[in-house]
Amino acid sequence: MRTIAVVNQKGGCGKTITSINLAGFLAREQRRVLLVDMDPQGHASLGLLPDGFPPSKTMYEVLLRQPGGQPTPLRDVIRRARENLDVAPADILLSALPERLAGLAGREDLLSEALDRVDGQYDYVIVDCPPSVGLLTFNAVKACSEAIVPMDPSFFSLHGIGKLLETFDLLEKETGHHVETRVLVTLYSGRTPFVRAVVDEIHRHLVGRHFDTVIRYSVKLPEAASHGVPIAQYCRRCAGFDDYQALAAEVLRQEAGWPSALVEAPQAVTFTFEAPYAQHVHLAGDFNDWAVDGNEMELVDGVWTKVVQLRPGRYRYRYVVDGRWQNDPLNTVVEPSPYGGDDSILVMDGVGAGARG
Numbered sequence: 001m002r003t004i005a006v007v008n009q010k011g012g013c014g015k016t017i018t019s020i021n022l023a024g025f026l027a028r029e030q031r032r033v034l035l036v037d038m039d040p041q042g043h044a045s046l047g048l049l050p051d052g053f054p055p056s057k058t059m060y061e062v063l064l065r066q067p068g069g070q071p072t073p074l075r076d077v078i079r080r081a082r083e084n085l086d087v088a089p090a091d092i093l094l095s096a097l098p099e100r101l102a103g104l105a106g107r108e109d110l111l112s113e114a115l116d117r118v119d120g121q122y123d124y125v126i127v128d129c130p131p132s133v134g135l136l137t138f139n140a141v142k143a144c145s146e147a148i149v150p151m152d153p154s155f156f157s158l159h160g161i162g163k164l165l166e167t168f169d170l171l172e173k174e175t176g177h178h179v180e181t182r183v184l185v186t187l188y189s190g191r192t193p194f195v196r197a198v199v200d201e202i203h204r205h206l207v208g209r210h211f212d213t214v215i216r217y218s219v220k221l222p223e224a225a226s227h228g229v230p231i232a233q234y235c236r237r238c239a240g241f242d243d244y245q246a247l248a249a250e251v252l253r254q255e256a257g258w259p260s261a262l263v264e265a266p267q268a269v270t271f272t273f274e275a276p277y278a279q280h281v282h283l284a285g286d287f288n289d290w291a292v293d294g295n296e297m298e299l300v301d302g303v304w305t306k307v308v309q310l311r312p313g314r315y316r317y318r319y320v321v322d323g324r325w326q327n328d329p330l331n332t333v334v335e336p337s338p339y340g341g342d343d344s345i346l347v348m349d350g351v352g353a354g355a356r357g
Contacts, residue, residue, distance in 0.1 A: 098135040224240070
């Protein structure tokens with residue numbers, strides 16, 4: 001069972017939208033998913049259980065400890081949202097929990113204990129955290145082995161992300177609990193040089209600790225939440241659908257339970273581009289960190305060719321023809337790039353694929 005906390009002390013950066021839509025797409029891929037709402041605002045609960053909210057019991061009862069009393073089992077709180085997707089809801093009562101548990105030994109491990117009792121019933125547990133660093137967030141982080149840190153591309157977010165990563169490092173030093181942490185850029189508009197510079201700064205300083213996927217701003221995402229459904233059930237033709245589908249694909253590529261043939265055996269993909277008069281053609285994509293140097297294609301009978309070993313997944317790419325970036329003219333599947341223009345899209349399904357231009 002993979003446990004993932006969606007956490008950032010800054011509000012308004014897309015934590016709840018990410019929790020809802022990542023959970024929705026994982027459930028769509030036939031994974032059994034539990035979304036645990038640890039935010040007293042209860043927005044994740046409201047975004048998936050609009051008709052049955054507020055519920056009679058919430059995470060408050062699960063985590064509350066009273067002298068001589070027994071805590072409410074997590075299974076008594078869980079509600080079915082849709083196929084393969086359950087929700088453990090929260091409401092404003094959760095905000096009183098830190099005071100009610102003041103002085104209790106081991107109070108930071110209460111969520112871990114609750115999740116231990118449903119281990120094996122789910123493939124994924126996604127925990128939506130409050131916009132603060134306190135008891136509720138520490139419970140979530142200690143209960144999870146992974147963390148996604150949504151971050152809007154702003155100056156204050158860039159400053160705060162370093163502090164949050166320091167908090168994770170301190171937690172590991174003090175408790176020995178390691179959390180694999182990756183930053184996810186959200187609310188991306190790409191309209192200003194500053195926004196693009198912030199994303200470049202993240203990728204430069206957080207090598208190996210960020211997602212390749214960038215979540216673009218899309219009005220359809222809050223619309224879907226207001227209707228109580230993930231974007232996957234609300235609008236298929238929008239940036240929000242494409243981007244959260246890509247995020248789920250990234251998460252799934254790290255899944256230890258995938259068949260070894262998919263994880264360990266990349267397939268040869270041949271990229272071809274007809275440009276007999278070009279001096280140089282390079283292949284750049286998210287599979288090679290968009291690096292031009294070292295990725296020159298070979299010219300054979302007027303056609304530039306390069307073979308790349310790729311695992312199953314969804315990839316963006318472009319050709320760089322004598323220094324000019326362009327998408328694949330013979331591939332009709334394109335998406336707007338965060339950096340302007342369109343990227344060509346290649347989907348590897350594990351059977352074999354090729355790309356032509």
